[in-house]
Amino acid sequence: xxxxxxxxxxxxxxxxxPRAGRDYAALRNLELPGHPHVSTLSPWLRHRMVTEAExxxxxxxxxxxxxxxxxxxxWWRTYWKGWLELRPGVWSAYRQGVTAALNRLAxxxxxxxxxxxxxxxxxxxxxxxxxxxxxxxxxYLHNHARMWFASIWVFTLDLPWELGAxxxxxxxxxxxxxxxxxxxxxxxxxxxxxxxxxxTAENIATNTHGRFRPDGLAPAARPLALPPLPAPLxxxxxxxxxxxxxxxxxxxxxxxxxxxxxxxxLRPKAVGVLTFAAGRSPLAVAEPVHHFTRAAIADAxxxxxxxxxxxxxxxxxxxxxxxxxxxxxxxxxxxxxxxxAEQLAILQHMADPRGIxxxxxLRPHDRAAWPHxxxxxxxxxxxxMG
Numbered sequence: 001x002x003x004x005x006x007x008x009x010x011x012x013x014x015x016x017x018p019r020a021g022r023d024y025a026a027l028r029n030l031e032l033p034g035h036p037h038v039s040t041l042s043p044w045l046r047h048r049m050v051t052e053a054e055x056x057x058x059x060x061x062x063x064x065x066x067x068x069x070x071x072x073x074x075w076w077r078t079y080w081k082g083w084l085e086l087r088p089g090v091w092s093a094y095r096q097g098v099t100a101a102l103n104r105l106a107x108x109x110x111x112x113x114x115x116x117x118x119x120x121x122x123x124x125x126x127x128x129x130x131x132x133x134x135x136x137x138x139x140y141l142h143n144h145a146r147m148w149f150a151s152i153w154v155f156t157l158d159l160p161w162e163l164g165a166x167x168x169x170x171x172x173x174x175x176x177x178x179x180x181x182x183x184x185x186x187x188x189x190x191x192x193x194x195x196x197x198x199x200t201a202e203n204i205a206t207n208t209h210g211r212f213r214p215d216g217l218a219p220a221a222r223p224l225a226l227p228p229l230p231a232p233l234x235x236x237x238x239x240x241x242x243x244x245x246x247x248x249x250x251x252x253x254x255x256x257x258x259x260x261x262x263x264x265x266l267r268p269k270a271v272g273v274l275t276f277a278a279g280r281s282p283l284a285v286a287e288p289v290h291h292f293t294r295a296a297i298a299d300a301x302x303x304x305x306x307x308x309x310x311x312x313x314x315x316x317x318x319x320x321x322x323x324x325x326x327x328x329x330x331x332x333x334x335x336x337x338x339x340x341a342e343q344l345a346i347l348q349h350m351a352d353p354r355g356i357x358x359x360x361x362l363r364p365h366d367r368a369a370w371p372h373x374x375x376x377x378x379x380x381x382x383x384x385m386g
Contacts (some may be wrong), residue, residue: 075377161185165184240357319351
């Protein structure tokens, strides 16, 4: 479904734009084979091979009105990133929750069996089993299917939400630390206190045109333990490069279209890549995720006219590259909270004693939007969409 090139992503956007207005608003919740009523742009957006700002601009240029629903969906992605960026402790708590849940599997054979049955798609629950297998086979699920799956996982199967979020993050090509973690929290009633999402047989049957009508779904959403949400931190200011310093341009899978840095005047001596797709989970990340990431990185380097740039998985290798090239700063697009940001923190800790500066540059889109992600989405939407 997904060719891992920027050109393919832009082509998918162009093909979808005529349907981004009333058609999308009316039909977006239908989960049908081939996913004909949604953009399926998320793999390119997740890696910023195509950016939210580009999609928003193209949609506004094609629709004078009527595309608000689609635009809101694009802004949700920015909101999730900003919300988590202001509360990185929620990501840390999720990672700890995954570890705790995996430890439970080791000592609770009944829980381990239920979780394995769910991930193999062998529960006997109509629809749920199909989506589990579709996820593993394709690396993608329709957004409505993700919501139904998460609700059934948490409330019907009574499984730890962190294990389900980890299952998604290991298999989704578009698996994003912010969107994935916070969407699972939202379904489970942990994002907005008192609000859960409960899957029903009627809703599933309606929006799959009768393909699935599961029996035995939980009739109510049991409340989960709700730790207090941390107060939002100040938004990150981002860094400003020294435009004259010898520079290594660092590309990561969080932003595979770093040309905006060149447009601002950056003239790097060298280019390198830091990748860490394996860091999504303590368990093995699915090969389709690795394949897409590798190929997308190769495409980004071709677009930068640096096809032979080294691709590394360890921060120290990036630091060694910068020293070999005589670079005094490493400049990269700001990576939001997640595995790459954690690797960049390690890189900075190692670089400071060597007198090499790590510069993380915020995109203008993020700089303008993230400070508004302090509360719920609707307040955010009013601020960014008017």
